[in-house]
Amino acid sequence: MVDLLAKLAPHEGYTRSQLDSVRFMRANGPIGRTPVLYEPGIVIVCQGSKRGYLADKVYRYDSQHYLVLSVPLPFSTETDATAQEPLLALSVGLDMTVLTELIVMLDEEGYRAASPPQGIISTPLDSALSDVTLRLLRALASPLEGRILGPSIIRELYYRMLIGEQGGAIRAALASQGHFARISRVLAHIHRCYDQPVSVGELAKRAGLSIPAFHAHFRAITNTSPVQYIKSVRLQQARLLMIRDNLTAASAGQRVGYESPSQFNREFRRLFGRPPGEEARVMRHAFSLLPSVQLAAVVATH
Template sequence: MTDRNLVDLIKPLVSSEGFSDTLIANVRLMKCAKSLPRIPLIYSPGLTIIVQGRKIGYLGDREIHYNSGHYLVQTLPLPFECETFASEDEPLLGVSIDIDPVLLSELVSVSSENDLKLSVSHFPMSSVSMSDEMIESVSRLIKALYDPNTAKIMGPSRVREVVFEALQSSQGDALRALVLNQGRFSLIVNSLKQLHQQLDQEVRVEQLAEDANMSVSSFHHHFKNIAGSSPLQYLKRLRLLKAQMLLNRGHLNVSQISLEVGYKSIHQFSRDYKRYFGAPPTKDKLREDAVI
């Protein structure tokens, strides 16, 4: 359900399409005045709060609906696909907050809830309904953006309050698991971090499984449950999304980018890229619909 107060607060602060940086670190405002088709994306771990409009995320065989009155909790930088529904009359409006690991650690360490029970209902990407407390916290955060002095002095505490409320939600345990290093979730998180850090290197699933202290079959099973795809499928999508980002910056040519993201054959890279994005890398340009 749309909260008109939040809509009215954000509207004067956003004029351009896409993400807009704000006076508060790790906080960006969102605006999109048209519907966008299903496209590949990757978000940094964080909270995506929708106050008007709606989006559908597709991760593996899951559909994640985050409409007005909801927010997306994303604990891992997972490649996924996203569809946006908006118009000129009712643009999509929202707030994006990147999760600061230090802040998250501080909040979890002082929490009285030491008994983490991560169940199969907790995913690295899930939609959560806005509680009254979360609405109030987000409102105070947005209000701080109207005054530079308030943003500078009170901004960090307003962000802290929003993250605290997210920890009280149904996905709070998924956030805590990033800090407490418990169970299979934590082991797969470490494997995902390793893939991101070694994007240009050859990857052996057997080595990833060994590092996680699992059998290959067990590793595949837990990886797919969390990431929504097999390790090699995840790696391919990650490499192609990274390649698109590099292409959009315009500093490297296609051959250099293919090596940068771990492809030994530029021809294989071009085939995979065209299959995934619908256009060859030599033709692809920065698209307006790729920022939301």
């Protein structure tokens, strides 16, 4: 897997594969703790290691563990890598149509989702899923095999994930049961409308919950408050606009819903540890001015 990824991801940063849902990741050196926003997906690290920090929990994903996110979550990550042994990984987005079909089939076969749903999980990479990953990389190394075999191998990857050690919690989350389903729908709404004014009361009403109950269930799933979550999504999107579209801090802040430039600058610095202009310059350098279609992955898979 390492040899294949070294060829598929020859440059630092993110490389698109032939399939829209698969991206390759490479880092030639360590990356300090950085705020990120991951979209729902699977991250499999074949060399090097990463740690995700969410509230008081640490999620390690390396050659022995992979990461699964069933909802979009803002958190922070740290990367271990060297020039001799760069981080090499791939991320696979979640196709809910395929996953729903698999979950229904598994449910019919007695694979009940008895575990409580979780928004983020680090789980052991067993031999079956490792084998599927290897075959996916081999297929994506060939334009013809990638187009023909890739989708069916990804389907098998989903299946192995769903019946793995923590498959019950993943199935419960993806099946959108109970309060998890209500909060998941609210998160999707926030990501669609992050640039529009929104109140916690409106979100609680959308979830069909009282405000205290909404706060409790929201924090249980995301490990943060609704206000902090919205703020993080807006700031992450503003950073992407500055990197990808060369917007000024003022323009980016306004685009994502900030009326006050000073408030935007203050909250941006608090989240990223640097003022907006400096952060944009550092990130452009770190990702070597990749084409905009690849930079779009920064928010999802850094």
